[in-house]
Amino acid sequence: MLRRKTIFLSGLGFAALVAGGFTAAPILTAEADAPVIKTQATTAPETTAAIPTTETKPEPDAGAAPEAERVLTPEEQKAAAAKQVFDKAMADAAALNAEYENFKRGRSKKPVSLSAFRSLELRLDMIADADPSNTQARDMAGMMKMRQYEILQPSVEIAASANRLLFAHAMAERMRDDGTKVMVSGARNSAVRFVSPHMTRQMAMQLSESAKIPEKAKALQFQRVVFGNGRRSWTYDVRRNRLR
Incomplete structure (x- = not known):
């Protein structure tokens, strides 16, 4: 009798499984029972005013004709x-x-x-x-x-010195009969000396005031012209044009 009841109950259980489409509900836990709330993420609106934008300049067209240059006057x-x-x-x-x-x-x-x-x-x-x-x-x-x-x-200095020496030789030849000796002295023949035993200050003044000797001395770049008699001498400063 007991065996029949067991078989009968087993048959009922099998019938229930067939009728329910073999659906068995899972065992729920506390975490599974809690409702899941889904939130949709929303993005904040873009603020274009705070973000600087760079303007892109159009690149020049390679095929475009160049601007005409300004014609110079x-x-x-x-x-x-x-x-x-x-x-x-x-x-x-x-x-x-x-x-x-x-x-x-x-x-x-x-x-x-x-x-x-x-x-x-x-x-x-x-x-x-x-x-x-x-x-x-x-x-x-x-x-x-x-x-x-x-x-x-x-x-130029060598040539000028040579020219001054030639001038002294030429004057010495010309004034030899008067007993006057003419010679150069100083660095690079910078001075010319006229020495005569008859030379006086008055004669030296006349010679220095004449046009020949001062002009020639300036042309040859003499610095001094000295007139003397062996005892005394008088110097004519060519640059200052003065006898002393």
Whole structure:
């Protein structure tokens, strides 16, 4: 009897499973029983006012035609050409001057041509003549001339000294019959001496005031002309034009 009841109950359970479609509810825990609240994330509205924006400039079209350049007036073209010539001359003068300084100080063994300074002097003089307000060109031309004097000075001094000596010899030949001796003295023959036993102060004044000796002494760059008789002497200062 008991066995039949057990079989009967088992059959009921199987029938219930079939009728329910084999659905078995899972065992719920405390965490599973709690309702799940889903929240949708909302993004804050963008604030474009606070964020700086960079404007993008359109790139120039490679195929676009270039803007037409402004045509210079004849006066502007002339001024631009003159400035180009002036800048070139100033650059050449500065380079030549630096080359000369290096040679003078022993930094270079290459001598500087005298004609190069002369050529630049003429170029700068022409620029200054065309534009009298261009004082830079005039000043640089003066420097080029000064450099020529520096280069020629040793040769000029030697030649001048020789010319003064020749003058003394010529005067000695001319005044020999009067018993007057003429000779040079001083560094580089800077002084000429007229010595005569008959020389007096009055004669020295007459000779110094005559046009021949003072002019010749200035031309030959004598510094002094001395008149004497062997006992006394009177010196004529060529630069000051005065006998003392």
